[in-house]
Amino acid sequence: MRVAVIGAGVIGLSTAQSIYEQYHDKVSPLTIDVYADRFTPLTTSDGAAGFWQPYLYDKGNPDELKWNKETFDYLLGCLRSSDAIKMGIFLQSGYNLCTESAPDPSFRDIVLGFRQLSERELEMFPGYTHGWFNTALMIEGKSYLPWLMEWLIQRGVKFHDRKINSFEELADDGAQVIINCSGVRSGDLQPDPELLPGRGQIVKVDAPWIKHWILTHNFSKGTYNSPYIIPGSRLVTVGGVFQLGNWSEMNSSGDHKKIWEEACKLEPSLIHARLVEDWSGLRPVRSKVRLERESIQSGPRTMEVIHNYGHGGFGLTIHRGCAEEAARLFGEILKLRRWETKSNL
């Protein structure tokens, strides 16, 4: 059984992992090849702050809420393992601040110790009248992706530095199931008008006295368009912007200025931080995650494709739940095409 995974960001790598975990002893041999033209540390997952938190409200996507929870619980379990730090997983507490009264977010029962902010705490953030405190997880792409690659390589998964231009190309090479985790560029493989880049820019600074993440929410400006400050294991990520339709991966000095000014208003001590670098990335934005099977006729053969893309700004947050679901879909294909070669005695 030959599986081809397109994309080596957190989605591609974790999907390969879930498929291996669930099927390597059911299908023999199970050959998994990962194709990508960008690998860690140059993927979108690497640039992200690495903070687990879904959007405040799930827009009526109960699957996404479920996958987010599965991911959180999975990462929480990984915290106990000796690999936790190598994986880039650790706990951090912080503040979600709103400029107006708002219902509790969808993740209130998933995270640890969720509570409303007290008056005294809100006084620390002038301009914000409502908010929450909780402990959440960090999952830093720059550590997690190398760990995943290492995990996969140890189990015989092969990596290919190659841009894929069509599913046919892989089918021609012998791939029987294709997992499409091509993120923001999925449109190159199959047009998808629902998929758009949500450009983000961040400033990375050295400010080690800051020990909490602070996210602000301005409902008129929209998600990620108001300041956030997220300390990582080494540097602090300051953002943000969310520019739908902007394909530029170049840093903009105008965006830098806006981000920096607003963040310093939120956390005045930042003016003494040492600026290290800016980074821009394209969130693969979609009305909802595309996680589904598709059988594509190509001449005489049927290509089995599993799409797993469109995770917006919450790829790290949702990756494991999606990977497990993709693996479940893989199992469906195996049953349908009777490709399971080991019988259950």
Add this chain to the structure above:
Amino acid sequence: MLFLYRYSIPLERQRRWFKDSIDHLLAIAQSPICAETGVFLSSGCQVFKEVPVDTRPYWAEYVLGFRTLTDQEMKRFPHHKFGQAFTTVKCECTTYLPWLQKRFLKAGGEIQQGKVSDLHHLADTYDVIVNCSGLGALSLAGDTAVYPVRGQILKFHAPWVKNFIRDGDGLTYIYPGVNSLTLGGTRQAGNWSLEVSAADREGILERCFRLDPSLRSGQVVGEWVGLRPSRENPRLEVEQLRTAGGREVPVVHNYGHGGWGVTLAWGAALDALGLVRQALYRHPPRARL
């Protein structure tokens, strides 16, 4: 860090010391200059192996967001049964003290380096003496109620640790500083040794690893021993010193805060200031011609 033990000093006074101190430090932590002071907001938890008698200490209302840990949160601590979470202030004295000193000098204060072995010598030159000699009060004030409680700590590199964890018994703690963690500790009453002990180091590491296994991926970058200037109660009162020449000089004693110096310093200082003012009012300094 700000943690408290119950003294037999009236509760109102303890509350005031605590509240004044934390309010002062919270204001600094939220100011633009906090990086230069070593003072910053720190969240975390305190966990107990047995449910404590007092599940809501009197200082709970002065820290931020005090609450009991949920069952889900307690799963991280299989050896503990109960916990509390809150946000408080971390005051890193290696940065804070130089900053305070700068302020003092800027305000016109003077620093003279030297050992004071007898308060009477100072009484010849000064109108008020404020005695903050910690353990030194044993000899300087002849106060036999003062005794050391030896504390050994490790400086530890594990930059992913952002929250403090403390065992309610006070013996084991993990306090993130600006650039490194402080792991502790020991509480050895009557022990005057300033030598680092290998046995204590191993004990601290073992207990801290149990509280936070991720620490195993970090490394020790320093160690240190200090002697907490302990006393059944901190001494904060005026004593009249009579000089050989017959003068009476008030001495405001402010020592014996044990392991809660940072926690109580500002509040106690305000109290001491009140006592200094009172003393000067009662006995205005004579003009020297």
